[in-house]
Amino acid sequence: MMDRRTLLKRSLALAAFYGLPAAPLLAATRDMPEIADGEPSEFSFEWLQRLAKEMANSSYQNNVRELPSTLANMTPQDYNAIGYDPGHSLWHGLDGELDVQFFHVGMGFNQPVRMYALDPDSHQAREIHFDPEIFRYDDADVDVAQLEGEDTLGFAGFRVFKAPSLTERDIVSFLGASYFRAVDDTYQYGISARGLAVNTFAESEDEEFPTYTRFWLETPEPDSTTFTAYALLDSPKVAGAYRFVIHCEAERVVMEIDKHLYPREAIEQLGIAPMTSMFSCGTHQRRMCDTIHPQIHDSDRLTMWRGNGEWVCRPLNNPPKLQYNSFADDAPKGFGLLQTERDFDAYEDVIGNYHERPSLWVEPRNDWGKGEIQMMEIPTTGETMDNVVAFWKPSKAVEPGDSLNFTYRLYWSAQAPVTTDLARIRATRSGMGDFTEGWAPGEHYPEEWARRFAVDYVGGDILRIAKNGPPIMAQLDVSRGKTSDIQIFQVEEFEGIRVIFDWYPTEDSVDPIDMRMVLEGDGDALSETWLYQYFPPPPEQREHPPHPLDA
Known part of the structure; x- marks a missing residue:
């Protein structure tokens, strides 16, 4: 086991190597938390950037370690049963608005994360070493004797609590690789973010x-609901220095992120501001909704505010096969995976609480240049797997020796912080086509197989325009097949309009059909631009159910 004297020698040597003045041994720190038992060392964001850059110039050192068997062989139930002693929370002594607790290592969380308490006045940091005394194992099957003397185990991550729920419900969580999440005022987790994505769906290399x-x-400060966290990111291909300024507001969490990346190797696909979510079924895709729940999803759409000012809505899918899409742009204004349906009746789920899941919006704060928003949708048979990934990929090739900087804000809230003045997509629906609306399944039963789509628009004064003019035209384009019977209805119930059309196949292909529609006057x-991807069934399944009177 490394003693404190050895640890101090190593920290002094590291400081000298990276050009930092060694902290005086007796330097005072203001309000340093009691559990921060390491020796003091000087810290600055500039130093962290130099450290990451130097690491990128050296070979990657994997710090995954073999855990004691009692931790390595844990079940998820036992891992979740490990408690935390609130008296050892990081900022417990402040009696303030925020506090932090740490996640235990165990199961697949076998890459120790080192934690430091940082005093903003003296710029000194002290490491927080693992100690079984800060955890509670009463309800977990853990042999605590195996953990004695393991102060180098580190932690798996951390989570943040906000008053008045300083020990009950966390609002921010960093756990596993570079994953992190936050909530709004519902305290309901959902979508996740990552610090970086590398070759998530690259053609020639593994992720x-x-x-x-x-x-x-x-x-x-004790009365503040804002705190700052710095992070060191590492992997075989890239090292990075991160600063998170996290505002735990009343109705949302806002993160200001400044990240500096230093590639060790060329990277085929670099994903900036990546996010992962789940879409199992919804109003427009019902094939996986054979449950008591009308809809099941953490997010229902990808929304993009393009550099040219265009707003785009792309409803999410649970595709029959893995599907990849990219949307080219230059200096994007924002994008996100949103959960826009907020009514309980839309889900009827008393466990998942999908109506309370937060949306996640990315707001670039410096010029991201040319690139594309990339999205992958993976088939899923349930709601326990995140099957949607989206991020920004720069066009410029990423080479070793580069220095890349991206600053942006993440908004975790019920709705995106900005919206268009034009009409917005309320919902997308689909079902059986080739009949007069209002007559199925009576005498006017469909004769030809078709798929009907209904797109609802609200906002932007669209209902007044529908009543008073100018005439609204739906400009619709599809990549294959043909469309007919485009109809526009005024809908007082949701103060908007509904556009309905039928799509008919003209070939046997089951490749996805790209659809694009915008309202014009x-x-x-x-309106914003509606983009949709429809997956036609194989020819042998292109038959409507028989008429009930003919069955």
């Missing part, structure tokens, strides 16, 4: 999962 290996948590755009 890599960069990991946050160290965190420095800056002590906030006198040549001006009245």
Whole structure:
């Protein structure tokens, strides 16, 4: 076991190597938390950037370690049963608005993360070493004797609590690789973010999962709901220095992120501001909704505010096979995976609480240049697997020796922080086509197989325009097949309009059909752009159910 004297010698040597002045041994720190038992060392974000850059110039050192058997062989139930002693929370002594607890290593969380408490006045940091005394194992099957003397185990991550629920419900969580999540005022987790995506669906290389290996948590003012965290990211292909300024507001969490990336190797696919979510079924895709729940999803759409000012809505799918899409852009204004349906009746789920899942919106704060928003949708048979991934991929090739900087904000809230003044997509629906609306399944039963789509629009004064003019035209394009019977209805119930059309196949292919629609009046755009991808069934399944009277 490494003693404190050895640890101090190594920290002094590291400081000298990276050009930092060694912290005086007796330097005072203000309000340093009691559990921060390491020796003091100087810290700055500039130093962290130099450290990451130097690491990128050296070979990758994997710090995954073999855990004691009592931790390595844990069941998820036992892992979740490990408690935390609130008296050892990081900012417990502040009696303030925020506090932090740490996640235990165990199961697949076998890459120790080192934690440091950071004093913002003296710029000194002290490491927080693993100690079984800060955890509670009463309800977990853990042999605590195996953990004695294991102060180098580190932690798996951390989570943040906000008053008045300083020990009950966390609002921010960093756990596993570079994954993190946050909630809004519902305290309901859902969508996840990552610090970086590397070759998530690259053609020639396997995906890599960069990991946050160290965190420095800056002590906030007692009455503040904002705190700053710094992180060191590492992987075989890239190292990075991160600063998170996290605002735990009343109705949402806002993160200001400044990240500096230093590639060790060329990277085929670099994903900036990646997010992962789940879409099993919804209003437009019902094949996986054979449950008591009308809809099951953490997010229902990808929304993009393009650099040219265009707003785009792309409803999510649970495709029959893995599907990849990219949307080229230059200096995007924002994008996100949103959960726009907020009514309990839409889900009827008393466990998942999908109506309370937060949306996640990315707001670039510096010029991201040319690139594309990339999205992958993976088939899933249930609601326990995140099957949607989206991020920004720069066009410029990523080479070793590069220095990349991206700053952006993440908004975790019920709705995106910005919206268009044009009409917005309320919902997308689909079902049996080739009949007069209002007559199925009576005498006017469909004769030809077709798929009907209904797209609802609200906002942007669209209902007034529908009543008073100019005439609304639906500009619809499809990549294959033909469309007919485009109809526009005024719907007082949701104060908007509904556009209905039928799509008919003209070939046997089951490749996805790309659809694009925008509402126009006198040549001006009245709505955001609707993009949709439909997966036609094979020819042998292109038959409507028989008429009930003929069955």
